[in-house]
Amino acid sequence: MGITDIEVIGEEREQILQRLKNLAESWGLTIPDVTPYPLHFGYNDFYRVGETEFDVNNNIEEGYCGKFIFVLKGQTCPMHYHRVKHETFYLVKGMVEMESNNETVVMHQGDIKIMPQNTKHRFTGLENSLILECSKPDLAEDSIFDDERINELIAR
Numbered sequence: 001m002g003i004t005d006i007e008v009i010g011e012e013r014e015q016i017l018q019r020l021k022n023l024a025e026s027w028g029l030t031i032p033d034v035t036p037y038p039l040h041f042g043y044n045d046f047y048r049v050g051e052t053e054f055d056v057n058n059n060i061e062e063g064y065c066g067k068f069i070f071v072l073k074g075q076t077c078p079m080h081y082h083r084v085k086h087e088t089f090y091l092v093k094g095m096v097e098m099e100s101n102n103e104t105v106v107m108h109q110g111d112i113k114i115m116p117q118n119t120k121h122r123f124t125g126l127e128n129s130l131i132l133e134c135s136k137p138d139l140a141e142d143s144i145f146d147d148e149r150i151n152e153l154i155a156r
Contacts, residue, residue, distance in 0.1 A: 005153040008038040008046050020052055020070050023128055027093050032056050032068065041078055041145075042153045051077045060137040067133045071096060071125035079122040079146040087115040087135040094129025098122075120146070 008016060016038045024031045036054050043049040054068040065085075071077065071094075079099075089098070091107045098105050098113050100121035107113060115121050123131075145151050 005156055006039050006041050006150065008040050008050070012046070013038055016046065016052065023070070024130070027130070029093075029130070041147075041150050047072060047075060049078060050075050055138065058138050060139070063136060065133070065135045065138045067135075067138070068092075069131040069133055071123060071129045071131065073125050073128050076124040077122055078150060079120055080143055080150075081118055081120045082142045083117060083144070084142045085136045085138065086117050087133055089113045089115065089123075090132040090134070092130040092132050095126040096129045096131065097124045097126055099124075 007013075017036055020036075021031055032054055034054050034056060036052055038046060038050065038052040040046040040050045050072075052070040054070075056066045056068065058065045058067070069077075089107070089112065091109055091111045091113075093109055095109075096107045098107050098121065100113075100115060100119050105113070106126065140154050143154065145154075
């Protein structure tokens with residue numbers, strides 16, 4: 001997977017991770033001690049198109065994945081779908097606009113949204129937000145974006 005082509009690196013990465021750590025602490029939460037992935041999806045404009053994923057466990061062999069996704073206010077994860085992965089999103093903190101099946105819902109803290117396979121979806125932070133995703137394993141080749149440039153970057 002061409003994660004480095006869609007991931008924030010260098011000093012900007014460290015600044016983002018510090019900001020997220022401070023945000024989590026302000027909410028009384030601790031970020032898990034796992035490798036984080038601040039993603040800009042090839043747009044190089046993290047605060048407009050991006051998210052940060054903390055894979056707590058992506059267990060391909062056992063068939064499950066659990067991750068935290070930080071979406072900052074005004075940030076959007078681009079429209080995409082998964083052929084295999086079935087997702088359940090639980091909004092831990094904040095407020096997120098979730099678009100799927102040509103329908104838009106606003107998720108508030110405590111809301112759950114189920115995303116079946118082959119369902120196009122995108123989400124935008126209306127506030128600084130934290131999503132818990134419980135799903136089938138996260139496989140790079142199973143994320144298919146509407147923007148073909150993102151697919152090309154991931155396939156590298």
